[in-house]
Structure formats: C-alpha cells, structure tokens
Amino acid sequence: DQVRTLARLAGMPASSTSFGFVHAAHELGVRRVAVGATYPEEITALFAQFLRAGGLEVTGTRSSGVGTAAQVAGWGEEDVLTLARAADDTDAEAVLLPDTALHTAAHLGLLEKSLSKPVLTANQVTVWEGLRLADRRVNAPELGALFTREPLVQA
Template identity: 55%
Template structure:
C-alpha cells in the first residue's frame, strides 16, 4: 500500500525538495507519495505580520481540500515560520483548523521540529536560521514551550523566501556551522525555503551531530501522522530507525 502525505507549501522557492524526498524514500523501500499544493503568500517577507497572514486559516483551507482530492491521508502545513509565529497555542489552533478543513489528520513543520527533537533525545538545540534574528527568536520561544532547551539562536537576516531558495550546498553548510554551538545536541536550520534534502549526511558529518532540517522533519511528521516509519539513512539520523 502506498502512503500519501499531502503538503501545503507557500509560494515557490524550494518545492523541488518534495520529489527529491519521495525519490530518496522510495529508494529506501518506502512506498510513499508526497503531493503538494501551493498556497498564496501575500507578501514574501520574513516579518511577523506578513507571516501571520501567510499562515492564516483562509489561505490554508482551500489547499487542504485540494490535497484531500489528490488522495492525501494526512496533511502538513509546510512552512515553519508561518506556524511558530502564532505561538504555541495559536499554532495548535492553526493545525486544528487545517485538520477540519481537510477532514484529515494534520500537523505543521513547527510541530515536526518539536517532535523530532524529542524523538532524537536532543534536549539542547542550536537554531541556525535564515531569518532575521527577531523572527528566529519566535522559534526559540516555540521550542521552549515544547520542552526543548535552545542553547543558541543565529539569524542570517534573509528577508525573503525567494532569496533563501537560491542558497547552494556550500552556503547551507556555512549556515549550519555558523549556527552550531558546542553544547548543542542537534542543529536546526528551520526554513522550508532552504534546500537541504540532498545534503543532510554531509551536514551531520561536518557538524558531528544530528541536523534537523525543515523538509526532513516535515516528511517524518507526515509519516508519523499515518503511524508509519521509514528507514532512510540518506535523510540523516532522524530516519535511521531505532
């Protein structure tokens, strides 16, 4: 049986990660489909007011219904920043509204990060964000509500998802290294506009610890919603099983 997890993705910046993830999981023996539907973004800006509008219920509802029509068995809002800026309770309400609109189990990338940190037993996390520092601090607060200790936060100050999507392997490695901290058990680059899926083993080798990236945890969370697991070392320690 093929499991189908649908993703709502704002705009266009790094959506080519979804077929890449599907291919990596398929080569590892996981029968999974990862269709996505694009949502309108309003203004492309890593700014709290713009992100609150980007993640608003009316923007997510139409796409959620479209994913159900595509055969999705669960839905994930695949935008980290337009989830955690709502705060812990607000992000829960966002997911409840998404689940109601889709008629399916639902989650978001923000909650995926919180659960993945817990699954790895990584009590102390370092955030290596593309966002401006002020937005990145909202992610710290969200992870704190989830019970994680954030030992450092670094924001690269990039304002638009379009710019983030142009970053290549060396720039992603540099971002992760710059955001690492000696006390951290894991490093989290949280932006779903950042290409990372092909380079997770490289990132973990370079840092010598787990690296949790947005696409990786989003796919993992979607499978979790279906009570499924997949062993796929190409997607890092989170997918190694056990």
C-alpha cells in the same frame, strides 16, 4: 490553534513544520538544540520561543536576516554548511535549520558528518511529520539521523 482547527475541520490529524521540529527532536531523544535560521532575528526568536514551549532548550540562535524565499532557494551546499556551522553550539545535541525554501536534502549527510550530530531541516521534518501522522516509518539514512532507525548520536 491553527493545527487543532485544521484537524477538526478535516477530520484527521494535522500538524506543521514547527511542530515537526519539536516532535523530531523528541524522537531523537534530543533536548538541547541550536537554531540556524535564514530569517531575520525577530522571526528566529519567535521560532526559538515555540521550541521552548515544546519542551526543548535552545542553546543559541543564528539569524542570517535573509528577506525572501527566492534568495534562500539560491543557496548552495557551502552556504548551508556555513549557516549550520555558525549556529552549532557545543551544548547543543542537534542543529535545527528552519526554512522550507532552504534546499538541504542533498546535504544532510555532509551536515551531520561535519557537525557530528543530528541536523534537522524544515523539509526533512515536514516529510517525517507527515509520515509520523500516518504511522509510517522510513529507514533512509541518506536523509539523516531522523530517518535512521538508530540515531547517529545517542542522547
């Protein structure tokens, strides 16, 4: 309802990071996803419910229970990799890391190489979703499978 109202009032397309995750997964041909969230379990469960409503199968969730964005913003490469590995599931075709406070852009190559599957992160899908709404595509493999013309993993 919020996205619909915003689009109507602005007179142009609108979206959100959550919708971006759903659209990005569909773009990659991914149906089964695992979620590694910094959020408390109840927030992670709501995000998983949203993904299911968007037609995705959530194979598992991992919550870190971090209380503030400031705490998450201090996470380094090893923390992000640990979360992604803990969330990964053999049935998942991709791992989703929601939370725009989580700094992931510099780690996308390592994440995808380590997990051998696409990893979708909040800031990554937010930018991609904006480009999608503007009918633009960018080929930037250093930003992961989502920004690569041909996905790393065929679904």
